Amino acid sequence: xxxxxxxxxxxxxxxxxxxxxxxxxxxxxxxxxxxxxxxxxxxxxxxxxxxxxxxxxxxxxxxxxxxxxxxxxxxxxxxxxxxxxxxxxxxxxxxxxxxxxxxxxxxxxxxxxxxxxxxxxxxxxxxxxxxxxxxxxxxxxxxxxxxxxxxxxxxxxxxxxxxxxxxxxxxxxxxxxxxxx
Amino acid sequence: xxxxxxxxxxxxxxxxxxxxxxxxxxxxxxxxxxxxxxxxxxxxxxxxxxxxxxxxxxxxxxxxxxxxxxxxxxxxxxxxxxxxxxxxxxxxxxxxxxxxxxxxxxxxxxxxxxxxxxxxxxxxxxxxxxxxxxxxxxxxxxxxxxxxxxxxxxxxxxxxxxxxxxxxxxxxxxxxxxxxxxxxxxxxxxxxxxxxxxxxxxxxxxxxxxxx
Numbered sequence: 001x002x003x004x005x006x007x008x009x010x011x012x013x014x015x016x017x018x019x020x021x022x023x024x025x026x027x028x029x030x031x032x033x034x035x036x037x038x039x040x041x042x043x044x045x046x047x048x049x050x051x052x053x054x055x056x057x058x059x060x061x062x063x064x065x066x067x068x069x070x071x072x073x074x075x076x077x078x079x080x081x082x083x084x085x086x087x088x089x090x091x092x093x094x095x096x097x098x099x100x101x102x103x104x105x106x107x108x109x110x111x112x113x114x115x116x117x118x119x120x121x122x123x124x125x126x127x128x129x130x131x132x133x134x135x136x137x138x139x140x141x142x143x144x145x146x147x148x149x150x151x152x153x154x155x156x157x158x159x160x161x162x163x164x165x166x167x168x169x170x171x172x173x174x175x176x177x178x179x180x181x
Numbered sequence: 182x183x184x185x186x187x188x189x190x191x192x193x194x195x196x197x198x199x200x201x202x203x204x205x206x207x208x209x210x211x212x213x214x215x216x217x218x219x220x221x222x223x224x225x226x227x228x229x230x231x232x233x234x235x236x237x238x239x240x241x242x243x244x245x246x247x248x249x250x251x252x253x254x255x256x257x258x259x260x261x262x263x264x265x266x267x268x269x270x271x272x273x274x275x276x277x278x279x280x281x282x283x284x285x286x287x288x289x290x291x292x293x294x295x296x297x298x299x300x301x302x303x304x305x306x307x308x309x310x311x312x313x314x315x316x317x318x319x320x321x322x323x324x325x326x327x328x329x330x331x332x333x334x335x336x337x338x339x340x341x342x343x344x345x346x347x348x349x350x351x352x353x354x355x356x357x358x359x360x361x362x363x364x365x366x367x368x369x370x371x372x373x374x375x376x377x378x379x380x381x382x383x384x385x386x387x388x389x390x391x392x393x
Binding site for chain 1: 183192199201202264265331333393
């Protein structure tokens, strides 16, 4: 556990130093832990666990947009779990339940819980449709077609800088829409 | 969109760097301050006898108290803008202005006074004080909340309340230069009530605006 969390901290430090691959690995590594906690939270609240992916994506977006509030000299896991717990509580409240979420829920993936590789979620996909066309095109190109920023810029006849701006604004707008709903 | 696709998208945005919350808060306060200053100089202004007043330690104490409140609240606000933070280890900072004020009251008690205690406490300006500090606070509070939205507080109402204290501290610093009531008893009563009012407004606004 300790080792895993030290690895996360190391990856996040590299990510902040500009290493996109480390950031990608970090997000992939934390996702199963977030998913298990989301499923457990939903199950405890008597909600169908198949909504867990919406919560996972909500947490990932918050992690992304708030990562500048992480203090790089501190371990990453407590920060991550605080963000995740906050989002999970919000999500469960929105579904009409008040539940208490333990930090411990994030710390351990219980054996016997089926690992889910990746899953679709409907909320982000739905909100994506309501974004301005430019932002939607850029997000779709990178997410669905796996295009790089450079290829996306060429395809949409935009500068790379404009693609980066549209990408970031799109992600921020998605998060705001998820919060409002 | 599946989660792997979302992760890919987030990783592509890794080059985007958000400004630290402290910087965002500073910018927002610098932008909001002129509004409060304008309100202050058009409606109130500095008291005419300020040059003699600064030789009165109780006049100076007002600024020590209000500035201590503002700086402590700024430090606590920035601390609370991290999701894993709690008040523990930082909340005591807010006791500094209260301590200064208590020391001031003690000091005044030991000096011979021309006016009875209740007269000093009630003062001449309590109504202006209770109106001016909250009104001067509002632009600063709006700025502080906008700045703090860059953070990620797990306790948005608390963070909003502290932002209210921050704004009241700065607004009270302005007001203190206008007000002719210098008794620490007056400050402890009316400044505190005004601060509590602004903190309540901040907590209410924060519970909505500071959620992430």
